Amino acid sequence: MTPVLQARGLVKRYGKVTAINGADFDLEPGEVLAVVGDNGAGKSSLIKALSGALIPDEGEIRIDGEVVRLSGPLDARRHGIETVYQNLALAPAQDIASNLFLGRERRRAGVLGSVFRLLDTKGMRAEAARVLGELGIGISSMTQAVETLSGGQRQGVAVARAAAFGNRVVIMDEPTAALGVAESGKVLELINRIRERGLPVVLISHNMPHVFDIADRVHVHRLGKRVALVSPRERTMNEVVGLITGALRIDENGQLAEVAHAVTTGLRTGETGT
Structure with a gap:
């Protein structure tokens, strides 16, 4: 299968700091791909590049096999890539429908919309209720x-906003951070429902139990690049943690091997960034 979203050899430097160091990335159709790594491994920079928030110095990004240049988040949206950031980017004082259509408000038909620029509030509320209902989000008003x-x-x-407008990829940055057990479970259910709709999901998470519960594959990021791409059905949680810390590596035969005296030298010397 042609990957929905793919990257090859991405590089991003900030002076002497290399945040992305020849990173590769592959997202298959209909899968949940977890991206894991220590703080400073470069996974946030990688995701920013894939969502258009960062323009890499080198390498290429492909969507459905075609090379694209994402000049900004709006450009990524036009390609069907929606991102749920850790801060959610919601307007607290506005209602649910207004937040769902934030920046993409619908105007009323005819003169009322084109000349007087009146919003189709009723239509947006009806569409918001439909999307939230399909995803099983229990909000009545x-x-x-x-x-x-x-x-x-x-x-x-x-x-729901990402699922409503993303037609190729949904990227979720730490969606269960600061949530309790019950609410985290509901978010994982939402991810499952998005996958069931045929929309692939990129999940950035530090929560390994959640990763092993929901992910089809795990992308391990370290020192600015992908060091392993594994299945949670074939590797244990401890093995993935070993790959994250550098205590383990994948050898040329695809087998796990221990790394003697493994230390995060790249993080300590500034060879890789956020």
């Missing part, structure tokens, strides 16, 4: 202000 919602419900609104 689309007129409710986002600031009155729980953390899990706010995450649900952000995920």
Whole structure:
């Protein structure tokens, strides 16, 4: 299968610091791909490059096999890539429907929309209710202000927005961070529902139990590049942690091998960044 989203040899430097150091990336159709790595491994920079928030110095990004240049987040959106950031990027004082269509508001038909620029509030609320209903997000009123919602419900609104407008890829940055057990479970259910709709998901997470619960494959990022791409059904959690820390590596035969005196020298010397 042709990967939906692919990168080869991405490099991004900030002066003497190399944040992305020849990174590769492959997202297959309909899968949940977890991206894991220590703080400073470069995974955030990689995701920013894939979502258009960062322009790499070298390498290429492909969508459905075609090389593209993502000049910004809006450009990534036009290619069907939606990102749910850790801060959710919601407007707390506005209602749910307004947040779902934030920056993409619909105007009323005819003169009322084209001349007087009136919004189609009724239509947006109906569409918001439909999308949230399909994803099983239990919020009854689309007129409710986002600031009155729980953390899990706010995450649900952000995920629903990405699912509503993303037609190729949904990228989720630490979606269960700061959530309780019950709310985290609901977010994982949302990810499952998005996958069931045929939309691939990139999940950035430090929570290894969540990764092993939901991911089809795990992309291990270290020192600015991918060091392993493994299946959670074939590798244990401890083995993936070993790959993250550098205590283990994948040899030329695809087997795990121990690394003697493994230390994160790249992180300590500034060879790789965020």
